[in-house]
Amino acid sequence: MTQPTLAGTTDAIWPGFVRPEAKMIRLVLIDDHPVVREGICALLSLESDMTIVGDAGDIDAGIELVRRCQPDLVICDLTMPGCTGDIAVRKLCRECPTARVLVLTAHDALECMRESFAAGAIGYVRKDALRVDLLASVRRAAAGAHAICRGVGDMVMRDWLLAPASTHSLPETPLSPEDRRTLRLIALGVPTWRIAADLRRGVKGVEKYRASLLRRLNLSSTAAVAQFAVRCNLLSREEVDQLFVTE
Amino acid sequence: MRILVIDDESFVREALERVLKSPTISVVAAADAAAGLAALSESRFDLIIIDVVLPGMDGVAAIKQIRRDYPDARIIAISGGGNFGLSAYQPEAISTSAYLAACKAAGADGILAKPFETAELRALIGQILPD
Numbered sequence: 001m002t003q004p005t006l007a008g009t010t011d012a013i014w015p016g017f018v019r020p021e022a023k024m025i026r027l028v029l030i031d032d033h034p035v036v037r038e039g040i041c042a043l044l045s046l047e048s049d050m051t052i053v054g055d056a057g058d059i060d061a062g063i064e065l066v067r068r069c070q071p072d073l074v075i076c077d078l079t080m081p082g083c084t085g086d087i088a089v090r091k092l093c094r095e096c097p098t099a100r101v102l103v104l105t106a107h108d109a110l111e112c113m114r115e116s117f118a119a120g121a122i123g124y125v126r127k128d129a130l131r132v133d134l135l136a137s138v139r140r141a142a143a144g145a146h147a148i149c150r151g152v153g154d155m156v157m158r159d160w161l162l163a164p165a166s167t168h169s170l171p172e173t174p175l176s177p178e179d180r181r182t183l184r185l186i187a188l189g190v191p192t193w194r195i196a197a198d199l200r201r202g203v204k205g206v207e208k209y210r211a212s213l214l215r216r217l218n219l220s221s222t223a224a225v226a227q228f229a230v231r232c233n234l235l236s237r238e239e240v241d242q243l244f245v246t247e
Numbered sequence: 248m249r250i251l252v253i254d255d256e257s258f259v260r261e262a263l264e265r266v267l268k269s270p271t272i273s274v275v276a277a278a279d280a281a282a283g284l285a286a287l288s289e290s291r292f293d294l295i296i297i298d299v300v301l302p303g304m305d306g307v308a309a310i311k312q313i314r315r316d317y318p319d320a321r322i323i324a325i326s327g328g329g330n331f332g333l334s335a336y337q338p339e340a341i342s343t344s345a346y347l348a349a350c351k352a353a354g355a356d357g358i359l360a361k362p363f364e365t366a367e368l369r370a371l372i373g374q375i376l377p378d
Contacts, residue, residue, distance in 0.1 A: 034305075035299065035305045035307050038349040038352075039342070039345025039346045040341075040345045042348035042349045043341070043344050043348040104341070125341070127328075127340065127341050127342045128342065131341055131344040
């Protein structure tokens, strides 16, 4: 009997097809509730492609851990000891700017979600979400894509649909085709050097142009540009789906 | 058979007593882990049914201690995700799955998400205590 083809070897039926080796997702968990931490660790450890490289009960210990372990993704509660009056993700993203942070919280206010993404979070999952939502969000966020759970997706969609009609229209400041194209690319998370290549302009010139454009439109973050782009219909439906995927 | 129920919600304690009690089964109820551990130190139980979110010591820590002090104890962990009241239980939620996974890792023989039907509990007890 023929043995099943192993990952990484050439397939007999599809000679050109080589299944990519599954990459282990290295995670750090920061949550001040020991039982929650223990539970989430136990839950994620059941997944063959995930490993918890460390967990911490406060934000300062968490930052140290992230610096030391350089995980693929940090799962962090929103409010933590050591962040009086502020959200933990802001401090974490400020101290570890290259870390990908998925917020896992019981807080379900839209403002918390907005603040988290503005602070640099890559995902937001509520603790009352389904287990499959968390697993899918961890995989997406670890790969660098925005991720939210179904409940958050529903809230964002409801908020967007119920927003006053005027906020959906284009701003009074006229946008040139180049402005619209650039805003779309920023919203999609395209790096400046690629935007420069797309616009056939130099990187430094595009950096200045980008800064001036965002200043003119009063947009202070990529998340704000994404929101603006959605409201001004600068993105296709597929691109909006890519931007905030609800698993 | 003697069953110890540890749950801080009185309606859960009362309901479990009501459905489990019989001429051959006696049920003792405790409202927190400390009271449960005290009951265990005083007499032997064939089965312990324990909630996760409890005042003081949580259910996971209690299971670890029970497993250490009474290695032969049979334990069923129950959780509704830390949300109190039948209407707020979220059996499919991350919190429920996480709590129950922690209980399993701590040494629980069986786990059950609240709300559960009496038949599910009886079936689990039957698996854990076949005699």
